[in-house]
Amino acid sequence: MFILIAGVPGSGKTTxxxxxxxMIGCKSLSVTDVVVKxxxxxxxxxxxxxxPLYVVDMDKLEELIKGLEGCYIIEGVVVDFVPPEATKKVLYLQARPKTLIARMEQKGYCKEKICSNLEAELVGSYLQMLRGLYGDKVVCVQSDGPLDRTLEEALKAVKCERLPCARWSQEDFEEFxxxxL
Structure with a gap:
């Protein structure tokens, strides 16, 4: 069984x-770490x-994932290579632009990369693609508050409660x- 955690950089996926x-007794797996290692x-x-930006050999990555047994939480900016039939839930982490900017700046991202990720988040392109692949298994989790609140929401999502995705406000677009611009 796989639980996927996706979102733009700075949304809190790894944490x-x-x-x-x-909390739930699964193993945690970072796509980036697995690809590099x-x-x-x-x-x-x-x-x-x-x-560095790694061009992933998707066949080898899929083969490695198919060989895993047990419960895994797989996190990464890109997780759509995991078969839907092997996926219990997809948690899409969302945070407000102001939070994402601060987190990405702290990670040393340049302005161009921050802005391209903010744009992707506000437009919802990856979220919509995930919904197309995984359907109702995709649940949004707000991650710009305290970690304990984010984890509480994530646990609810894993237990199949529906949580609303963020509706970006005018203030969020103005922040972007x-x-x-």
Whole structure:
């Protein structure tokens, strides 16, 4: 059984995956860590900030995932390679632009990368793609509050409660515009 945790950089995927795995007794797996550790990539390019960007060998990654047994929480910016039939729930972490900007700046992301991720979040492109693949298994979890509240929502989502996805306010779009445009 797989529980997937997705979201833009800075949404809290790694932290939530590690803590939630302890709470429910699953193993936590970071897509990026697995790809790098097992050399499941065909090339290394540079992202907008000049940092390494791994071009994943999806066949090898899917093969590795199919070989896993037991309960796993798989987190990453991209998790859509996991078969829907093996997936119990997809938690899509959302945070307000102001929170995401602060978190991505703290991680050393350049403005161009921050803005492209903010735009993707506000437009909802990855969330919609996940919904197309996984249907009702996709649940939004607000992650810009205290960790204990985020974990409480994540636990509710795993237990199949429906949680509303954020409706971005005018203030959120203005925050994006003032930072990125």
């Amino acid at each position: 939530v995956a590690k803590e939630l795995s302890k 097992n050399k499941l990539y065909v090339d290394v390019e540079k992202d907008e900030c000049g940092k 515009s003032s930072y990125c």
